Amino acid sequence: MGTIIVFTEHTQNDFKRGTYELLTAAKKSEHAIKVIAVGPGADSLAPKLGAWGVSEAIVCTDDNLKNYNPELYTNLIGGVLEAEKPQFVLASSSMLARDLFPRVAQKIKAGIASDCTELSFSGGNALVRRPMYAGKCTAQVEFSNCETKIILARPNQLPVIAAESNAGTGVNIKSITLPPMDLKTRIKEVVAGASEKLDLTEANIIVAGGRGMKGPEHFKLLEELASTLGATVGASRAVVDAGWVSHSMQVGQTGKTVAPTLYIACAISGAIQHLAGMSGSKVIVAINTDADAPIFRKATYGIVGDAFEVLPALTAEFKALIQ
Ligand SMILES: Cc1cc2nc3c(=O)[nH]c(=O)nc-3n(C[C@H](O)[C@H](O)[C@H](O)COP(=O)(O)OP(=O)(O)OC[C@H]3O[C@@H](n4cnc5c(N)ncnc54)[C@H](O)[C@@H]3O)c2cc1C
Known part of the structure; x- marks a missing residue:
């Protein structure tokens, strides 16, 4: 039995549906489930993941994580994964993750399968399929020669099975701080679009x-x-x-x-x-x-x-x- 680490994404009030899809897939495996939850508010949301079988939440709430900075995120997430050495890392194929995880994969020399629409686990292997040519066919992806395997799953494609209880107990919250970094770029301001509608x-x-x-x-x-x-x-x-x-x-x-x-x-x-x-x-x-x-x-x-x-x-x- 190994460890699956799910990279979570959240709004102010809850984790995004894609995170629950990944947790549902992870829960069907025999592996231990941990999550990485970053950004302001992640600490107050993380305890609810106990009901999803999560044993540990690695949380960093530093204000600098509020806006995505590729360099900063790559160093932080790459560092956590280097220390944890999980068998699998799951993330939604969101804009952020599609930018971040190829960088992380390169940093920690992990294998990466992007944009997957089918995902299941069998022993130490992941069964992963991804569409090609605008869905005309699907390809089966196999990992080789890598300790950590990163899988990005398209959001809204995998099922979500409701948590067993809402008790939210049993998650060990491991708070981490941002390591010192000599960043080459900083996000100074983000101007939000006019739309207040749901994404x-x-x-x-x-x-x-x-x-x-x-x-x-x-x-x-x-x-x-x-x-x-x-x-x-x-x-x-x-x-x-x-x-x-x-x-x-x-x-x-x-x-x-x-x-x-x-x-x-x-x-x-x-x-x-x-x-x-x-x-x-x-x-x-x-x-x-x-x-x-x-x-x-x-x-x-x-x-x-x-x-x-x-x-x-x-x-x-x-x-x-x-x-
Ligand atoms: C590599 C690649 C990637 C692409 N990615 C995307 C993508 O992500 N998303 C995407 O959408 N497309 C994508 N496309 C483009 C795609 O091939 C189509 O060109 C595009 O989807 C057509 O858009 P449309 O249906 O609005 O326009 P059209 O094909 O021009 O269709 C307009 C439709 O409106 C109907 N119509 C006209 N007047 C009315 C009316 N008054 N009332 C009701 N119906 C009316 C017509 O009968 C017609 O069916 C991609 C193409 C390529 C090559």
Whole structure:
């Protein structure tokens, strides 16, 4: 039996869903589970992970960790892993982890498998698969010649099985301090974007728009439906490339992978690269004028119609239902 270390990510109030997915996968193994939780607030959240089978939380709450600095994070996390020598390290394929863990892998000479969508453990081995060519096929990844194996799993792809109890006992909290570092760069200021909506990867309902919306000014139709449903607005790459909305809203192979309960795709054709990011959604509703659009092959419900007529009608219906 070895050790799995899960790199956690959290918001102010809770760990992100991706962290619970990793803990669920780790819990099915025979290995001991530890976590690394960094940043302000990590210490108050860590005790709840006892219910997830976590024996130890290595916590660093230094204010300098509030904003991601690759150099600082690599030194800290690399140092912890060098000392702990776990068999496996699990992290979500978030923007932060995709930047951080290749650096860490290089520093500690670990093997790394990124962007995995299937993960299980068998003895000392991990069974890992990752999609290739926008999901046209999957590759099985095997580790060799490395003591520590780092696995990054796409968020919203693995199941979450609820914790056994909410008691939150039994986690040994090991507080660590930042080692002195001669950093070459420092983050001086982060200016937050205007959106207060939930990030796409965390959203339960997404209303996404494509090129068929014909211009950024028409995205207000999507925003009206989204605010009625408590949803987050997403977009296809065509729309992002046209400069209508920011890249943070892009869903797909080169954008975010999402798996909401409800995904409403408006005037999106359903190119394979878009499907690669949203086909894990539970219910997909497609609105498109073209009855042959590929999105209808993935959709649970399809509306063949003009988004400029369907969206206001849907918004009005939902508003009436809610009142
Ligand atoms: C390497 C690579 C990576 C990529 N990554 C991504 C990615 O991450 N995400 C992504 O989305 N794409 C990605 N793409 C681009 C992808 O191939 C498509 O070009 C893109 O998804 C098309 O966007 P769209 O569906 O909005 O536009 P279009 O394909 O132009 O589709 C517009 C749709 O709107 C419909 N329509 C038009 N008017 C209306 C109306 N009034 N009401 C209703 N429907 C209407 C049309 O029938 C059509 O189906 C990638 C491509 C490459 C090569």
